[in-house]
Amino acid sequence: MSTDEVRSDGAGRAKVDTKLEIVVIPVSDVDRAKEFYGSLGWRLDADYATDNFRVVQFTPPGSGCSVIFGKNVTAAAPGSAQGLYLIVSDLTAARDELLGRGVKVSEMFHNEGVYVGPDDPYLFGRVRVSGPDPEHRSYRSFASFSDPDGNGWLFQEITARLPGRIDSAATTFASVNDLASALRRAEAAHGEHEKRMGGQRDENWPAWYAEYMMCEQSGKELPQ
Template structure:
């Protein structure tokens, strides 16, 4: 079983789509089904799981996602890349269980990007898990 899609509640679909594309996500689909329903699927670089933003997709309150987490190979490089793309991010935070960079979308949905410690992966902290 694999996680395929996570709904991210937003107020302005176009603004959110622009933000996530600027952050490096790939816009896979943008389909207006009806006046009430628009579905936009975006995939983070290297991820098998996508996010969906849109209209008429979820009853969740915009900005209510707190601490969605993705694994990155290098927190410093990811920080530099996001800053270069104009994304407001935290400084890199070093903790015993990894190195973290945090950001939020325009609605306040918060993301954590974690560089796993080498001891947790056995492969240099790249986040790749055997059999994934």
């Protein structure tokens, strides 16, 4: 590979796709961790072992990134992985599902202001406030849980991405649930659109839905 192939373009963006697909989490008891992550409903991809090595891999539903743990996989202290983000489009549904699976999950919370005090691995120095973001803005609402070793996971609700985070020409949905949630938001917004039209039925609603969903994901201005 030549240096030209990996050189960034004028905007500072590398030309070669580099996809994060594995995160290593340190655990003390491999079988206990395997049982826990299986209880979340995550897909078991591998459980490979030799005399001195074992690796277990799980993938959260709809995720392009997997987690691995095992024996002699990492020298990090068990439980030292913190602030592991799981992005969801419906925080209430994600939290309720884990509660239904018997997993202890925190109440929903959001952040406000900036303070000087102990570091919060999730909120980067912001004050944690009980309940979801009052305006239900993307990136603002959270819930947390931990595995048996104390590795910390965080649900973050995102329904609309910041500009530039997603290529609008390659909009995708990671799962049926994500697509269904996007359709419901488009339906609600389209209802307001028809009200502004005097209550007339918009025969071109499929195109309006499509534009709304693509703009929402790519951070562009939403159609009115």
